[in-house]
Amino acid sequence: MDGPFTTPPRPQGWLVRLALSPRFHRLAERLPLVRRFARAEGEALFDLVQGFVRSQVLMALVNLGLLARLARGPETTEDLALLTRVPLNRMEILLKAATALKLVRKRGTLWHLTPRGAAFTVVPGLAEMVSHHRALYADLADPVGFFRGPETTQLAGFWPYVFGAGIGDPEAHRFSRLMAESQTLVARDTLAQVDFSGQSHLLDVGGGHGAFLSAVAARHPGLRLTLFDLGQVVDSAPPLPAQITKVAGSFRDDSLPLGADSLSLIRVLYDHSDATVAGLLARAFEALPKGGLLVISEPMSGGDQPDPATDIYFAIYTMAMQTGRTRSVAEISTLLQAAGFVQITSPAPARPYVTRVLTARKI
Ligand SMILES: CC(C)=CCC/C(C)=C/CC/C(C)=C/C=C/C(C)=C/C=C/C=C(C)/C=C/C=C(C)/C=C/C=C(C)/C=C/CC(C)(C)O
Ligand SMILES: C[S@@+](CC[C@H](N)C(=O)[O-])C[C@H]1O[C@@H](n2cnc3c(N)ncnc32)[C@H](O)[C@@H]1O
Numbered sequence: 001m002d003g004p005f006t007t008p009p010r011p012q013g014w015l016v017r018l019a020l021s022p023r024f025h026r027l028a029e030r031l032p033l034v035r036r037f038a039r040a041e042g043e044a045l046f047d048l049v050q051g052f053v054r055s056q057v058l059m060a061l062v063n064l065g066l067l068a069r070l071a072r073g074p075e076t077t078e079d080l081a082l083l084t085r086v087p088l089n090r091m092e093i094l095l096k097a098a099t100a101l102k103l104v105r106k107r108g109t110l111w112h113l114t115p116r117g118a119a120f121t122v123v124p125g126l127a128e129m130v131s132h133h134r135a136l137y138a139d140l141a142d143p144v145g146f147f148r149g150p151e152t153t154q155l156a157g158f159w160p161y162v163f164g165a166g167i168g169d170p171e172a173h174r175f176s177r178l179m180a181e182s183q184t185l186v187a188r189d190t191l192a193q194v195d196f197s198g199q200s201h202l203l204d205v206g207g208g209h210g211a212f213l214s215a216v217a218a219r220h221p222g223l224r225l226t227l228f229d230l231g232q233v234v235d236s237a238p239p240l241p242a243q244i245t246k247v248a249g250s251f252r253d254d255s256l257p258l259g260a261d262s263l264s265l266i267r268v269l270y271d272h273s274d275a276t277v278a279g280l281l282a283r284a285f286e287a288l289p290k291g292g293l294l295v296i297s298e299p300m301s302g303g304d305q306p307d308p309a310t311d312i313y314f315a316i317y318t319m320a321m322q323t324g325r326t327r328s329v330a331e332i333s334t335l336l337q338a339a340g341f342v343q344i345t346s347p348a349p350a351r352p353y354v355t356r357v358l359t360a361r362k363i
Helices: 014-019 022-028 032-063 066-070 077-084 088-100 115-122 126-139 143-148 154-158 169-191 211-219 231-235 274-287 310-321 329-339
Strands: 104-107 110-113 201-205 224-229 244-248 262-266 293-298 342-345 356-361
Touching: 022 032, 032 066, 032 088, 032 126, 066 077, 066 088, 066 104, 066 110, 066 115, 077 088, 088 104, 110 115, 115 126, 126 154, 126 169, 126 310, 154 310, 169 211, 169 262, 169 293, 201 211, 201 274, 211 224, 211 244, 224 231, 231 244, 262 274, 274 329, 329 342, 329 356
Parallel strands: 201 224, 201 262, 224 244, 262 293
Antiparallel strands: 104 110, 293 356, 342 356
């Protein structure tokens, strides 16, 4: 709970002083223009309060398969209740909540998807991503303990490779598939900002099942491509385009393969500590020839201007993993400069919650 505090209050901005005054709150109700702002602020605060409940409604819709079911066509409440073994009256409440979230709507006796609900069902990997939040939410069940620093987290167990631990095959498969599915949008946004047409050979380090390189292969059929990842991961990759060569190894213990004039790190750095990232970037610098291009793509913090998506979701997500962190462009740039990279650029991202791209050169 907030307070009590023993130190004397310090000076604050006048708008904050007004907002801190219960008398002003009562007055604001009576002043037409101010009332509009006060109500909007009230709604914004209420949204914060109910955020977790919203997310849990979404998780219930996903885990019960309701959105996927409605993507096949409209259904009655009775049929949906029967199908999911949820009592009719509770199903009605869930569907009304989903209506308020603008994911479904009722016409006559039938429930339909809205365009937003429909879009949700076709974003690659999104339903699975939502389901796996069970681990993140379990870690956040005691948020104070979480921020003070727990001994272990469930999310750390979900991504065992991050610790460099041996991973059993089913495990490697589980997270690589989730990553590969969610890679579609990341690859699209990355390739919209990086032009590989001047390059002859791209090495994708921590490339998982090769989803990014498959997207590159479709765009640049003449580019040689090398996928580098842990043995269990590359071995369980699905069949890949012929221009992709797989190399197994660990960027913690092994040198990176030589010969590529460009190197990508897609959603890799934020899994790891500064020390591991510094070691990896040094190896990347070693592996590239003069003029070589380095591409980093992952959600990044807004730094001094925290971003509404990455500084909440990804920063807390990576903290729950206990090994990495969501870095800003400035923080990654510092690590890159220390490794010897120059000409660092980062265009404004189209969808910061999908990815942000940063490029650098070895000269
Ligand atoms: C024409 C008009 C005016 C209206 C028509 C109506 C209509 C048809 C509307 C539909 C419009 C449409 C095409 C919508 C498209 C929507 C899209 C593309 C939405 C995309 C959403 C993407 C989301 C929400 C992505 C979320 C990504 C997440 C949560 C990623 C999480 C990644 C994690 C946790 C990665 C972890 C990796 C680790 C472990 C840290 O290394
Ligand atoms: C978050 S996933 C990203 C996969 C892919 N680049 C993507 O964006 O879909 C991180 C990848 O780094 C790989 N990785 C982690 N530690 C590694 C290491 N020491 N050496 C090589 N790859 C590693 C993991 O196996 C995993 O495939």
